[in-house]
Amino acid sequence: MGWISIFIPEANENIYLNPSAEADGNYAASGATVTRDTAHSRFGCNAYKIVMGGANQGVNLTTKAATNAGHYHTFYVWGTVTGSLQISMNGGTNWNTAAIVGGSTGGWVRYGVSIPQAQANGSTRADFRDTASDGTIWVDGFQAEAKAYYTSYTDGDQDGCRWSGLRHAGVSTRSAQYRLGGREQDLLTTYAITVRQMAGYGLPPIQNNTMPYSLLPGAEFQSDHIGQRTIVLTCNLNDATIPLLQSKRKKLMNFLYPGAYAGAQEVLLGFKSQHTGRTVYGKFRYAGGLEGQSLQAGGSAVEGNADTKVTLTACDPFYYEDNAEAAALVVQRTVTTDTTCAVRVDGVWQAMGANVLSQDTNCILVDKQRHRIYIGTNGTTAGGVTINYFGYYDGSANTFVAVGGATKGTNGNVSNLALAPNGDVWGVGAFTQAGGSATKSVFRYNVAADTFTVFNLSGTGAWYQVAIDTAGKVYLGGTMVNWNGDAAQDYITVYDPDAGTWAALGTSPFSANEYPFVGGPSMGIDPAGRLVVASYSAAGTAGALRRWSGTAWSLLASTDTSGNLRALLIRADGTYIVGGAFTTLGGVTCPNAAQYSGSAVAAILGVAAASTITCIAEWQGLCVLVADAGTVPLQLWNGYSLLPMDAAPGSAWINAATAYEDELYIAGDVTWGGVVCAGQTTLAVTCTAETKPKIYLTSGTSAYCTVAWLENVTTSERLYLGLTLRSGEIVTIDCASQTVISDWRGEITSQPLEGSDWSDFHLQPGSNVIACYYPYTGASANATAVMTWPVTHNAIDGGAA
Numbered sequence: 079m080g081w082i083s084i085f086i087p088e089a090n091e092n093i094y095l096n097p098s099a100e101a102d103g104n105y106a107a108s109g110a111t112v113t114r115d116t117a118h119s120r121f122g123c124n125a126y127k128i129v130m131g132g133a134n135q136g137v138n139l140t141t142k143a144a145t146n147a148g149h150y151h152t153f154y155v156w157g158t159v160t161g162s163l164q165i166s167m168n169g170g171t172n173w174n175t176a177a178i179v180g181g182s183t184g185g186w187v188r189y190g191v192s193i194p195q196a197q198a199n200g201s202t203r204a205d206f207r208d209t210a211s212d213g214t215i216w217v218d219g220f221q222a223e224a225k226a227y228y229t230s231y232t233d234g235d236q237d238g239c240r241w242s243g244l245r246h247a248g249v250s251t252r253s254a255q256y257r258l259g260g261r262e263q264d265l266l267t268t269y270a271i272t273v274r275q276m277a278g279y280g281l282p283p284i285q286n287n288t289m290p291y292s293l294l295p296g297a298e299f300q301s302d303h304i305g306q307r308t309i310v311l312t313c314n315l316n317d318a319t320i321p322l323l324q325s326k327r328k329k330l331m332n333f334l335y336p337g338a339y340a341g342a343q344e345v346l347l348g349f350k351s352q353h354t355g356r357t358v359y360g361k362f363r364y365a366g367g368l369e370g371q372s373l374q375a376g377g378s379a380v381e382g383n384a385d386t387k388v389t390l391t392a393c394d395p396f397y398y399e400d401n402a403e404a405a406a407l408v409v410q411r412t413v414t415t416d417t418t419c420a421v422r423v424d425g426v427w428q429a430m431g432a433n434v435l436s437q438d439t440n441c442i443l444v445d446k447q448r449h450r451i452y453i454g455t456n457g458t459t460a461g462g463v464t465i466n467y468f469g470y471y472d473g474s475a476n477t478f479v480a481v482g483g484a485t486k487g488t489n490g491n492v493s494n495l496a497l498a499p500n501g502d503v504w505g506v507g508a509f510t511q512a513g514g515s516a517t518k519s520v521f522r523y524n525v526a527a528d529t530f531t532v533f534n535l536s537g538t539g540a541w542y543q544v545a546i547d548t549a550g551k552v553y554l555g556g557t558m559v560n561w562n563g564d565a566a567q568d569y570i571t572v573y574d575p576d577a578g579t580w581a582a583l584g585t586s587p588f589s590a591n592e593y594p595f596v597g598g599p600s601m602g603i604d605p606a607g608r609l610v611v612a613s614y615s616a617a618g619t620a621g622a623l624r625r626w627s628g629t630a631w632s633l634l635a636s637t638d639t640s641g642n643l644r645a646l647l648i649r650a651d652g653t654y655i656v657g658g659a660f661t662t663l664g665g666v667t668c669p670n671a672a673q674y675s676g677s678a679v680a681a682i683l684g685v686a687a688a689s690t691i692t693c694i695a696e697w698q699g700l701c702v703l704v705a706d707a708g709t710v711p712l713q714l715w716n717g718y719s720l721l722p723m724d725a726a727p728g729s730a731w732i733n734a735a736t737a738y739e740d741e742l743y744i745a746g747d748v749t750w751g752g753v754v755c756a757g758q759t760t761l762a763v764t765c766t767a768e769t770k771p772k773i774y775l776t777s778g779t780s781a782y783c784t785v786a787w788l789e790n791v792t793t794s795e796r797l798y799l800g801l802t803l804r805s806g807e808i809v810t811i812d813c814a815s816q817t818v819i820s821d822w823r824g825e826i827t828s829q830p831l832e833g834s835d836w837s838d839f840h841l842q843p844g845s846n847v848i849a850c851y852y853p854y855t856g857a858s859a860n861a862t863a864v865m866t867w868p869v870t871h872n873a874i875d876g877g878a879a
Contacts, residue, residue: 080266082273082311083348083357084333085230088261089254090223091242092232093142093149094204097220099124100235101246108205109135116864118156118216119404120186122235123774123864125156125218128208133161136207139220142249144198147224151204152179152190152231154219161210167193167201167222179228180262180357185401185764185869186218190228198224230259245821257343258361269329271313274385278309279349280873282395307395308365311388327368327386334364334388345390349397349874358397358874362390396767397876399869403764407773407863408757409852416751419453419460420727421473422742425791425849427725427755430471430743431461431478439745441599442734443495443503448525449473451743452503453734454492468492468505468512468523473741483529485514488521493596496544496552498575501525504552506541520544520554535580537561543594545601545609550575553583553609555594555601569593570611583609587631591619598645598657598693598704598733605652612643612656623656623663623674635664635679647694647701652676655701655715657691671703671715682715695735697742700833704732704744712744714798716833721798722786724851725755740794756787756851761841761865768840769870770814777803778860785809785863787851793842795835801826803861813839841867 096104098121099114105126106112115127126137144167151165153176164173174197179190204222208215219231230252234241238256242249252259265271283305288297315326336342344361351357367388413420415429419439422428430451437457444451451471458466460478466487469480480486490509497503503523505512512521517532519541524531539557546552552573561567562580569588573580588594594601595614602610609626621642623634634654637643641660648654654674656663663672668681670691682703689705696702701715702723711732712723732746763769777783782804788797788811801818803809808821811829816836818829830836850863870876 080264080273081350081352082266082276083262083264083350085258085260085346085348086263086333087254087257087259087339088229088252090225090229090232090252090259092221092223092250093144094220094222095140095142095243095248096246097139097233097250098122098218098235098246099126104140104247106138108138108207110137110208112137115216116404116406116862118186118218119864119866120154120156120218120402121231121233123404123772123866125216127214127216129214130208130210130212133211134207134209136205137217138203138205141202141204141222144201144222145224146195146199148195148226149193149198149222150190150225150228151176151193152188152219152221152228153206153217154186154188154231155215155217156186157215158213159208159210159215160213161208163189164207164209165191165193166197166205166207167203168197169203170205172197173207180400184356185399185403188219188400192226193222227261229261232259255340257339258346262348269326271315271326271330273311274314275312276309276349277312278307280875282307282392282872304395307360307392309362309390309392310367311390313386313388315386330388331368334368334390336364344393347390351874356399358399358871358876360392360397360874361394362392365389365391395872396769397871397874399871399876401869402866403761403869404864404866405759405761405848407759407848407850407865409850409861409863410754411757413750413753413755416749417461418747418749419471419743419745420750420753421744422725423473424740425724425756425758425789425847427750427753429750431463431476438733438747440492440507440596440733441494442736442743442745443497444736444738444743445470445497445501445503445525446738448501451736451738452495453478453745454495454505454507456491456747458487467507467509481523481528482513483527488512493540493542494544494599496546498522498546498552499548499550504544504546506544506554506556508540519556519558535562542596543599543601543611545599545603547603547607547609549607553601555588555611556596557590557593583626584630587622587624587633588613591616592622595642595644598735600644600646602646602648604648604654605650610646610648610654612646612654612658614644614658615642621658621660623654634674638662645691645694645704647696649696649701655682655694657694657703659690670705682720692732692746693735695737695742697735697737698740702735702737702742704735704746706731711748714833719832721831721833722800722851724787724789724849725753726853727753754853756789756849758791759848759850759865761846761848763841763843763846763867765841765843765867765870766876767870767872768842769867770812770840771865771867772813773811774862774864774866775801775803775809775811776862777805777807778862783852783861785851786853787849788863789849790839790841791847791849792845793838793840795839797834797836797839798831799829800831801829 100122111129113127114124119125163176174191176189176191180188232252234250239252285303287300290297348357417429419430441454463478465480468487488509489511491507493507513530515532516534522531537558541554542556559568566582592615600612611624615621621637637660643658645657657671664679666679671682693704703713714721727748734745785799785801818826
């Protein structure tokens, strides 16, 4: 017996009507409890789960009427087999015991048995049983073919195969021209071709993509790429006579020649571990070596006593077992703590603090240097700690901390916060005290001393917005008038901490009808150091995007007269992202959200027209658009299209969003208790190489549902979907072929959405945490997602123990 095999194409018909349990019907329990189950599957997303309650129990499956010939039956089994597995084709009169065939020794194991002609002729049923008295096994991939031997598995969902009848309810056939299937033949035993050596069977080549520095030594690493594999087989074709030698060469050339079958297909080779007996398979293309060396006059071959080195190329550099793994994904979970402030950590949404945060949270500020998450609220407690409207969250202890010395916090709502270069925090809002001392709507929290600096100046109204530039100057905006007795500072002012003075910013463009208002941050400093303000407007007045140059104000764009701006995000490239409640900005139709690139306004397409954008944050290179009580409260903007988020907090206002490394913080007056978000499943992947999964999505029993999000949290790769499934529809996402196919409407070319990690999405060896999000409710509760993946290896050693 040799250690290398090759598949010889051969037509086939599998007469089982529902061979892989993908549909209801065409099977019945025989004593055992039989269900279609997703815990394990070899083909598709289901297998027959058979729970034995006694000896000789199993399942009966419907077949096409068998011809008057012997039939070879094969099937795959997952689980511990304690008895004998048997097949009958004549209603149990005769039982034939199956044995392990092929190269599987773990996971899914293929069994086979030959049924005599007399037992098979005219049969329309095959009965499967286990002679053991108890136990649970999964069985998949039933095949019966009118042959004395078995070939590769055939059903209409496999490459090179088709259904000759209803899908998963009819027979299936494989073309004789399909080169990656057929009968597996051992090169040595069947063809007397000895492979003496193989080079290139280990790790595939990896190309490191680097960019050389122009002046410095070395280079900048950018990425790596697993390249195609080349192997060299040293084949011994020696034989006593030239005719026999040429016969071997002819067979080998026919096996490998790309034009021997339709479509210039690859050749499938198997490599059996000489230690475990497990076989791994690879797909190759002939590259050279059979050109012939020399032929003497009279026809004697000089190469007759020499080895022939055959070179093969594998565009897919991995090896695969005749095996697969699967897991049903948890498609949603519910936040249990009823809080108004939540954080997304490692793909999981959770409450901030161990106890309830019941009052509205208005703002969140990250101090990266001190690892603090400051909040401003409308209440006195947070997570059971009395903070008096202002404090910070300690993520390592999962608790809130009060600040301000003996007298903590303020005596009223804190609306917005900003961080000074030295770590001090400036806050504004509807309060008149900070740390027990009188102040008018503004404080500075001195982080080193844990004290407040107050500013009890004259004025009427409140400051709602605060921003600090790189020079440390502090800008305040709101409804305040006559600040420090100076009408020139109405609605906008600046404080110079070095001089300790307040000043007007030229001639203020703001008024009682247009001003920076409470809500998400709507004032900020752009990369050029200029103050940018997105202003709110009273009814019948236009909101505006304005910029202070240091000496004068400029109007960049105005909304329609019934519109207003509530949120502003300034990106590192100088783009301004604005949100609010408006129809047009700068004359451009852009409902509720837009971007300003420095010279023009562009719409952010797809934002729900009924949703007011209340806050915008940047997270992992994406813009998080936060809306009020509209239909989609959280969306992501990648610069080209809107993407779904993996949670949908309730129909209430969200005032604040910010990011800290990979964490995302969301706060407002929405209560997170009961909020549905992505569920998580931990997969145990036994591969030794990365593997590309398939994901099978169904809608359950409702009229429709939406699949929003799929993420490998371990590898930080995402598929943004927003894909609506109709009742009864099954959609298959194939990450290897990069196709999304519905069994109802065919290929869905618009999926996944732009910005997805479509070419990269994979499972790595070992543990993988998968987040999946179906934002369904009620009748959609039976919606499912099942992920399957081939067992993949970097080298033929992957099948070793």
